[in-house]
Amino acid sequence: MRLIDRYLAWAVIGGTLLTLGILLPLLGVVILADDLDNIGTANYQLTDALLFMVLSLPRYAYQIFPIATLIGALIGLGALANRSELVAMRAAGLSVWQIVFAGLRGGVLLVVLALVLGEVIAPMTEQRGVQLRRQALSGEIAQQTLDGFWAIDEGAYVNIREIQSGADLRDIFIYQFDAATETLIETHASAARYRNAHWILEDIVRSRISDGGVQVERIAQTGWDSLLDPGLLKIVIANPHLLPAWSLYRYIRFMAINKQDAGAYEVVFWAKVVYPFLMLSMILLATPLLLGSSRSSGMGWRLFVGILIGILYYLISRTFAYLALLFGMNPVLAAIIPPLLFISSALLLLRRLG
Structure with missing residues (x-):
């Protein structure tokens, strides 16, 4: 990789990590504020609420990583634009697509980081946090419902x-x-x-x-x-959004054997499968937005655009998820259409820019 490619890639990575460093403490405050009413219940104290907040942050980091990538690319590459470095690069013969590919190289490293965070770290910390919180609130380690867990087993x-x-x-x-x-x-x-x-x-x-x-x-x-095993039974007491992709796949197969509806789990599973492409599409979209207005827009405007696109992404992805759950839409299509929309928009903007 050329020096200039590494320079652009690290600009995207640095901007993304900076964005996460700003957003995660704010999310932590929201989580803690939402949990304040439980303090004083049974053995649940402020230290327990703080620990639960810390253990929940990896999951939230995984969920906001695509938006943080978009905002981080706008911030990182925008800083280069403000210093006229992007203008100098293009004047030296660097094409728009070379800038895009350099940013995507940084995006690959961010995808690896996000997958480790969301598929390895977050499931462990979230389950531990829920267990400690439940134990402190109820005084019991076990979870018991009115009628328990039912399954058809051979x-x-x-x-x-x-x-x-x-x-x-x-x-x-x-x-x-x-x-x-x-x-x-x-x-x-x-x-x-x-x-x-x-x-x-x-x-x-x-x-x-x-x-x-x-x-x-x-x-x-x-x-x-x-057919039941400890891995499957841990899944039944967990939110599907918190589970790694391989656990979701195993549970979907188990539900198929038992002739049960696994629609909610399939939607989440395929969303995890297309997650890397979603993150890369955010970088692909950030580049034409930045290059198309690098001289006329400031950092505040870039942040506003990033947040606006993030809200749009959330609404679109939720809409297709509900379509899959309520109207039987194919879960693969429900998961893949949102990133395809962003990729198509980015390619259209890059074509106009080129």
Whole structure:
């Protein structure tokens, strides 16, 4: 890579990191302010709220990274324009497309950083933050709902009332029907533990209900062959937006096996797949906006344009997500159309500029 390419790429990277450095503390204040009402509930104190805020920031950073990239490119390259460096580069023979590709090289590094943040760091910190917050507010580590988690597992209906962690369950009901003997089998286990890639049920009461009556047997411990695994059970208590792409893919397959609607998860999954292209499209869009008005616009105007485009992106992406969820639009199309719109707009502006 030539020296001038590295110079332009680092201008984009530096502007993006500066934008994140400004936006994230503001988001942190908003998160903390929204959580102030919970302080004093049970064991939840200000230190817990601060820790929850810090652990939530990686997820928010991942969500705003595309907008931060757009604003950062406008700021970084705009600083070069204000010093007439871009004018000098073009006078020396640097084409618009060379400037675009140099900025995109910086964008590739930002994409890698965003993916590590959103697919590796954020899921761990967010789940830890939610767990600590729930424990402080309720005094319990486990999450328990009114009717628990239901799943169809190889012909059996499974109801898990309490998920303490992916590998430790409490109060499990398993309902099966033996068509050959016309017998309904109800199995209740007080606990289930995942050890050595197998489930172990403990303290079991098994009832066999048929025309001949009810037979009840008690078993101290037995194995349980199930499609469910700790990774899937951790997913059921998490927001799909917080999960890494590979976990979403596994859960979508699991829901397909169980003949359940995975539309919400598919929309989020495909949004994650096209996420790198969205970030690069922001840099592609920033370059013609900047070069088309580099002499007449100041930093405030560039920030306003970046924020306006960010709001537009949010509205468009949310609209297509709702179309997929409410009207059955293909999740792939719902995810790919927003970045395609921005890329098409950028290419049109670059053509006019060229």
